[in-house]
Amino acid sequence: MPTFDGFPVAALDFYDDLEVDNTKSFWDAHKKIYDEQVKAPMVALTDALGQEFGDAKVFRPYRDVRFAKDKTPYKTHQGAFVGAAPATGWYVEVSAAGVRIGGGTYHAAGPELAQIREGMADDKSGKVLERILRDLGRGGFEITGEQLKTAPRGYDKDHPRIDLLRHKTLLGMKKYGFEPFVHTPELLDRIRNDWRKLRPLVNWMAEQLS
Template identity: 30%
Template sequence: MDVFEGWPADATVFLAEIAADNNREFWTAQRHRHAAAVQAPMLALAAELAPEFGPVRVLRPAVNRRFRPDAPPYRTDTGGVTTTSGGSALAVVLSASALSVTAGHWSFDTGQLRRYRAAVDGPAGEELTALLAGLDALVPDPGRPLTGTPRGFGAEHPRIALLRRRGLQLTCSRPAGEWLATRQPLEWVRATWRSASPVLAWLDAHVGAAEPVQRPRQATETPVVPLPS
């Protein structure tokens, strides 16, 4: 198994440079730096997290612009994502300025939102309130809350702030620095993901996974041939 020894200083330097010069010419000339300083450590980190949290999918450096044509062609960060058995996501992202982790659901689909609000309205909502109050470094992402009140609930509901949420994702960041070149990032990500586990268990039990997204097929659609990476 790959051993994570940290990201060298050139990792954050490269990410800052690709953010400032996000074009094919720069990438072609400098992609070897990404492979050595950014991607290889990320793959090693993912490999060490996998035995406890399951397979971690490492993000590809190129951006899929099929549905985001205005996005820059290359990622200005690197990261990995895994999911719990109940469908909650765990992610780690390194940018030029920070290492960040997230846990939960940034946005619920229709079924998840219905189940979430029903759970928050009942005794399980009191449990969730206590779990969130017991968090240390992790905090709920502000997300995109409703400005009004959800249908069927009044503004006087004791958990109206939770009911207004359209997703529940925990987040935590640490500034980039010399610590990234050690094994500390692995230890920090592992400990932070573990600390999120009670809230993720609540989400898995009461909200569950999102419905698979079905993309419409056109009658004249032709098979897509994967391009070499």
């Protein structure tokens, strides 16, 4: 198994250039850089993390442009995801903006969203989630996700956890950006430690969806 030595500067430079020239001709001329400087390190990273968190899906670099107004063919980032439940798990990404990581639920609708909101509304499990998010916030994570502007149907706008109940998705995210360690093996340890901190949130969401 190849060892992970960090994401080379060339990986970030590749996405800088791709944002300027998102064409097949650019891609074909630079595919070797993508394969060796972006994809190979991401696979090595997720293989190392997989020993603790499970197998990762390393996303394809191609955009689905069938119904998109933006017809540029390539994603301007490389992401990977380890699932723990439907649309729930851990995430890592490298792009021109550097490296960022996160965890939680990135999509929920219908019965799944109703189950999550039931857990948020419940006095016991809702307070557990509040503590989890408070700890993550203190640990430098940004608590984010898509939210309704008003109270969801069936819940009073004065509910003590209405801010949580307005969430349609819920994530803890952290940006590493261009910190020097992203180019070194230290990045693996940083991500592993932060994913461990995200485990209570991932587990809470997965329990609601079980």
